[in-house]
Every structure is written in structure tokens, then in C-alpha cells.
Amino acid sequence: MSNQTTDQPVWFITGCSTGFGRALAQAALAHGFRVVATARDPETLAGLAAGHEDRILTLPLDVAKASQIQAAVEEARRRFGHIDVLVNNAGYGYLAAVEEGDDADIRALFETNFFGLAAVTRAVLPDMRTRRHGTIVNIASVAGLIGFPGSGYYAATKFAVEGFSESLAQEVAPLGLHVVLVEPGPFRTDWAGRSLKQSPRFIADYGETADKRRLATAGYSGKQPGDPARAAQAIIEAVQSPAPPLHLVLGREGFENVEKQLRGTLEQIDLWKKTSLSADYPAAE
Numbered sequence: 001m002s003n004q005t006t007d008q009p010v011w012f013i014t015g016c017s018t019g020f021g022r023a024l025a026q027a028a029l030a031h032g033f034r035v036v037a038t039a040r041d042p043e044t045l046a047g048l049a050a051g052h053e054d055r056i057l058t059l060p061l062d063v064a065k066a067s068q069i070q071a072a073v074e075e076a077r078r079r080f081g082h083i084d085v086l087v088n089n090a091g092y093g094y095l096a097a098v099e100e101g102d103d104a105d106i107r108a109l110f111e112t113n114f115f116g117l118a119a120v121t122r123a124v125l126p127d128m129r130t131r132r133h134g135t136i137v138n139i140a141s142v143a144g145l146i147g148f149p150g151s152g153y154y155a156a157t158k159f160a161v162e163g164f165s166e167s168l169a170q171e172v173a174p175l176g177l178h179v180v181l182v183e184p185g186p187f188r189t190d191w192a193g194r195s196l197k198q199s200p201r202f203i204a205d206y207g208e209t210a211d212k213r214r215l216a217t218a219g220y221s222g223k224q225p226g227d228p229a230r231a232a233q234a235i236i237e238a239v240q241s242p243a244p245p246l247h248l249v250l251g252r253e254g255f256e257n258v259e260k261q262l263r264g265t266l267e268q269i270d271l272w273k274k275t276s277l278s279a280d281y282p283a284a285e
Contacts, residue, residue: 008055010080012036012073014063014120015090017044019189020139020182020228024087027232029055036076036083038090063090063116064108073123085239086124087137088117091157095217096199097210098152105197106153113157118164125172132176135239138165142185142254146261150210150217169246178244182235185254187226226251 011028015021016037025037029052037045038061045058057079061072076083091113094105121136128134143151144158162181169179196218202211231250238248249255269276 008033009084010034010036010076010082011085011087012038012076012083012124013087013089014038014061014116016048016058017041019089020184020187020231021087021089022048023228023232024089024235025056027229027236031236034080036072036080038072061090063088063120064111066119069116069119069123073120077127082127082131083124084133085135085137086121086128087139087235088120089139090116091139093151093196094154094198095150095196095210095214096153096201097150097203097206100199100201100203100206100210101153102199102201105199109153109197110157110160113154114160114164117161121168128177129172129175135178135180135244136165136168136172137180137182137235137239139182139184140165142183142249142257144181144183145258148213149206150212150214152210166246178239179246180235180238180244181247182231182238183247183249183254183258184231185226185249185251185257186220186224187228187231187251188224189228226254 011024011033013021013025013028013035016025017039021037021039025035025048028035029048032055034055035048035052036057036059037048038059039045040060040062042058042060049056049058057076059072059075061068063069073083092109094101094109096102096105117138121138124134124136128136138161140161141154141158143155144162147155147159165179165181172179198214198218234248234250238244249258
């Protein structure tokens with residue numbers, strides 16, 4: 001193995017079977033990086049390895065299983081020595097009105113989208129912290145900043161990722177580590193197609209809100225404006241920046257929705273400023 005190869009950063013990416021994870025693994029390999037590509041079914045990764053055998057390690061990883069997390073991280077270190085960039089991408093969508101949600105499905109969603117992400121992060125952090133070097137990329141969503149009807153539980157997992165990541169960023173910044181929150185809008189991945197889970201319940205009273213939107217979302221699959229390959233290049237650009245951003249919104253539709261949401265939130269907070277400030281004890285004379 002050449003010195004050039006061994007000098008290249010090591011990217012550990014979860015959920016590489018399709019979508020952002022696969023596009024990012026392909027882009028990282030094209031940049032000459034070393035890649036640990038993981039998926040619940042490693043056979044889906046066979047095509048990634050062809051021609052890159054000296055720079056890729058494919059591993060089975062279900063992020064909801066703690067034993068698999070530790071095994072994958074240890075194997076990555078055995079092969080490449082360390083991990084420079086962790087990309088927590090594994091996750092899936094779930095659509096239902098809040099009242100329509102199924103408890104078991106909701107808990108499974110959190111196990112993958114949030115608890116799994118947190119567990120992988122904890123497994124990778126000690127080595128990054130010791131080396132005082134590394135970047136953690138958490139794939140959140142525009143739905144981590146905006147709660148849309150019909151996706152309240154999915155939004156809850158992504159809002160959790162947002163808060164977790166903002167706290168983490170402040171904890172690790174003095175140690176030389178970076179955190180990047182990626183917030184995609186609608187992209188042409190399997191999120192709204194094969195990977196999407198939905199509650200089988202449809203309550204008529206939510207027909208014009210949650211259920212209308214979740215049906216439209218499923219029908220939108222394959223027509224979204226976002227390009228996963230271009231998203232992957234944007235993520236790599238952000239990670240390689242001298243000052244990686246904490247928030248990286250991807251796609252025009254996502255950007256416009258987030259901008260509108262944040263401006264509207266600030267306007268509402270300002271409108272009720274007097275009431276907000278009245279909740280403190282009176283100032284001392």
C-alpha cells in the first residue's frame with residue numbers, strides 16, 4: 001500500500017446500501033479517501049468495493065445493535081488504524097399522524113435514527129478525542145428544523161439529532177474536533193420509496209393534513225429535485241473546509257423552507273417578547 005494511500009483520510013459511513021450513504025461512499029473513494037462502508041446487509045456493498053480493494057472495508061452494521069457497532073469500529077481501526085470522519089447516515093422515514101402512530105414502530109424508529117446514531121458516535125469519539133482530530137457528520141433533515149404534518153415522529157428523531165449534535169459540537173470544539181449537521185430537503189433517494197414506513201391507520205379527521213401529505217410524499221418518490229451525488233460532493237467540501245459549518249442545509253427547496261421557518265419563528269418570538277420577559281422576577285430596585 002502506497003504512502004499516498006495511507007495518508008488519505010478514513011471515512012466511516014453507516015447506511016451505505018442506498019441513498020446518501022452509497023453516494024457519499026462512492027464520492028469519497030473517487031477523492032482517493034479510504035472508506036469503511038457499512039450496511040445491515042453487506043452483500044449490497046459488493047459493487048462499491050470493485051477496483052478499490054486497497055482503500056475500502058465493507059462491514060455488516062445494524063446501528064440498533066450495540067455489539068455490531070463495537071465490532072465494526074474495532075475492525076475499522078485494525079484495518080486503517082483510526083477513523084478521521086464518521087458519517088452517521090443510517091436511518092429511515094416513518095409517516096403517520098401523531099394519533100395514528102404505532103408504539104412499537106415509533107420506538108424502532110428512534111432506535112435507528114437517534115439511539116443508534118448516538119451509540120456509534122460514542123464508540124468513535126475516544127480515539128478522535130485522544131488524537132485531537134476528527135469530524136462527525138450527522139445526517140439530520142430539514143425535518144429536524146421543521147415539523148411537517150404526517151411526519152411528527154420522524155421529525156422528533158431528527159430534532160433529537162439536532163440538539164444532540166449542537167451540544168456535542170460545543171463539547172468537542174476545544175479538543176479540535178468538528179461536528180457537521182447535514183439537513184437535506186427532498187432528494188432522490190429511497191427515503192420516500194422502498195425505505196419508507198407508514199402507519200396502516202388512516203383517521204378520517206386527518207385526511208386533509210397529515211394523511212394528505214404522507215400520501216403525497218410517497219407519490220413524490222423518484223421525482224425529488226435533490227441529487228444525492230451532488231449532495232455527497234457538498235458534504236465532502238464542507239468537511240474539508242478549514243472551518244466546517246455546524247449546519248449544512250442541502251437543496252434549494254430545503255434551503256427556502258428552512259429560511260422561511262427560521263424567519264417566521266423569530267418574528268413570532270419578537271411578537272411575544274413583552275410577555276416572555278414578564279415571566280422573570282422583577283428587577284431589584
